[in-house]
Amino acid sequence: xxxxxxxxxxxxxxxxxxxxxxxxxxxxxxxxxxxxxxxxxxxxxxxxxxxxxxxxxxxxxxxxxxxxxxxxxxxxxxxxxxxxxxxxxxxxxxxxxxxxxxxxxxxxxxxxxxxxxxxxxxxxxxxxxxxxxxxxxxxxxxxxxxxxxxxxxxxxxxxxxxxxxxxxxxxxxxxxxxxxxxxxxxxxxxxxxxxxxxxxxxxxxxxxxxxxxxxxxxxxxxxxx
Amino acid sequence: xxxxxxxxxxxxxxxxxxxxxxxxxxxxxxxxxxxxxxxxxxxxxxxxxxxxxxxxxxxxxxxxxxxxxxxxxxxxxxxxxxxxxxxxxxxxxxxxxxxxxxxxxxxxxxxxxxxxxxxxxxxxxxxxxxxxxxxxxxxxxxxxxxxxxxxxxxxxxxxxxxxxxxxxxxxxxxxxxxxxxxxxxxxxxxxxxxxxxxxxxxxxxxxxxxxxxxxxxxxxxxxxxxxxx
Numbered sequence: 001x002x003x004x005x006x007x008x009x010x011x012x013x014x015x016x017x018x019x020x021x022x023x024x025x026x027x028x029x030x031x032x033x034x035x036x037x038x039x040x041x042x043x044x045x046x047x048x049x050x051x052x053x054x055x056x057x058x059x060x061x062x063x064x065x066x067x068x069x070x071x072x073x074x075x076x077x078x079x080x081x082x083x084x085x086x087x088x089x090x091x092x093x094x095x096x097x098x099x100x101x102x103x104x105x106x107x108x109x110x111x112x113x114x115x116x117x118x119x120x121x122x123x124x125x126x127x128x129x130x131x132x133x134x135x136x137x138x139x140x141x142x143x144x145x146x147x148x149x150x151x152x153x154x155x156x157x158x159x160x161x162x163x164x165x166x167x168x169x170x171x172x173x174x175x176x177x178x179x180x181x182x183x184x185x186x187x188x189x190x191x192x193x194x195x196x197x198x199x200x201x202x203x204x205x206x207x208x209x210x211x212x213x214x215x216x217x218x219x220x221x222x223x224x225x
Numbered sequence: 226x227x228x229x230x231x232x233x234x235x236x237x238x239x240x241x242x243x244x245x246x247x248x249x250x251x252x253x254x255x256x257x258x259x260x261x262x263x264x265x266x267x268x269x270x271x272x273x274x275x276x277x278x279x280x281x282x283x284x285x286x287x288x289x290x291x292x293x294x295x296x297x298x299x300x301x302x303x304x305x306x307x308x309x310x311x312x313x314x315x316x317x318x319x320x321x322x323x324x325x326x327x328x329x330x331x332x333x334x335x336x337x338x339x340x341x342x343x344x345x346x347x348x349x350x351x352x353x354x355x356x357x358x359x360x361x362x363x364x365x366x367x368x369x370x371x372x373x374x375x376x377x378x379x380x381x382x383x384x385x386x387x388x389x390x391x392x393x394x395x396x397x398x399x400x401x402x403x404x405x406x407x408x409x410x411x412x413x414x415x416x417x418x419x420x421x422x423x424x425x426x427x428x429x430x431x432x433x434x435x436x437x438x439x440x441x442x443x444x445x446x447x448x449x450x451x452x453x454x
Contacts, residue, residue, distance in 0.1 A: 048327065049253040049400050050253075050397050050399050050400050051397055066257070066395055066397060067396045068256055069397075072256070072307075083394070085399055085400065085403040085431075086400050086401045087331040087332055087335040090327065093328060118353070123315065123316065125305040126306030126324075127303055127327070127354065128326075128327050129326070129327045129328060130326075131349050131354070132326050135348045136348070162353045165348075165350075
């Protein structure tokens with residue numbers, strides 16, 4: 001997967017954030033969102049290992065080894081930051097106090113269900129905070145490449161990988177398109193990336209989806225990376 | 226160094242861990258893990274341990290040392306992926322593993338410390354991790370029952386203690402440590418420094434001393450972290 005593709009997805013996902021949102025970023029593409037927030041937008045980043053007010057990556061040489069995010073990468077502390085223990089951190093998540101969770105996914109299905117913690121046939125020995133975030137965040141945005149390494153669609157009729165929650169996703173951002181999950185309608189295609197047609201999306205999507213009456217022009221935070 | 230009746234050497238402290246004990250160990254990865262106490266436990270003879278910890282360290286580091294020594298019989302945690310040797314040991318039948326969503330793990334420890342027998346959580350309902358578990362519909366939502374977790378001994382990491390054992394933590398090294406301090410019969414805290422009572426701002430104390438039985442000075446210092454409060 002090229003870096004460009006990952007950044008495009010992150011720049012599009014960043015536009016979903018609203019002023020003042022408390023946002024939890026998962027590992028992988030979601031982490032990139034921190035570095036492409038729209039200029040002037042203030043959001044508060046939460047990390048489930050016990051911090052609100054996560055700042056950007058530290059300059060090389062100034063890392064604090066005891067100040068990390070959930071992906072165990074060194075981060076910094078912004079003015080107004082706070083620390084708390086793991087049970088409080090997950091009370092915030094499960095209790096509906098996190099506005100947005102941006103998560104990676106292996107599959108998303110027609111019911112909006114996300115699979116992102118286990119692959120069948122491999123020993124499943126890690127779940128971390130994925131299930132809590134999907135269960136408790138007010139809005140869930142999935143960022144993922146549209147297809148897997150072998151070209152297999154990740155938007156599928158029904159997840160074949162173990163699901164993370166029965167709660168449906170709100171928005172799916174891929175390198176080709178944006179889908180919104182609407183109750184009783186299912187997946188709705190609302191945007192396609194520049195140079196991509198609805199038919200291109202159809203050809204690489206196994207899940208049924210509805211095409212919005214008006215496809216919105218693709219927007220993203222202007223590239224910095 | 227300030228005198229504290231709770232101060233022990235690491236070896237003395239971990240002699241409280243008996244064969245077959247359940248031991249809570251703080252940390253998120255190696256950050257906030259009580260590495261001095263883990264070293265001392267590795268040098269002891271305690272075996273057949275049940276470990277409650279978010280991770281089982283990394284290969285040959287932190288709790289990964291005890292895993293290699295085959296001293297852990299059972300691990301309860303949420304993310305063992307950072308140590309591939311956990312899956313290998315489980316595959317060989319040497320290690321029993323119980324995987325919980327991280328929030329469920331944390332809340333089960335908090336409940337254990339607060340005298341609550343268990344709770345119903347929406348996390349994991351309808352997934353593989355709920356299989357075989359008691360579930361209950363409350364309102365329009367399904368919940369999974371999770372019993373509380375308690376331990377014989379907790380090994381935790383804090384930054385500074387006062388002579389009574391009041392504890393303050395450092396940044397994201399806090400994680401599971403304060404809740405584990407509440408949920409074990411015997412709590413051993415590894416700290417960088419012990420200061421006289423009165424020197425810690427009472428408003429800043431996260432773990433009051435009644436939870437803490439023993440203090441040990443860390444030999445794995447938090448490098449580059451300012452001393453004192």
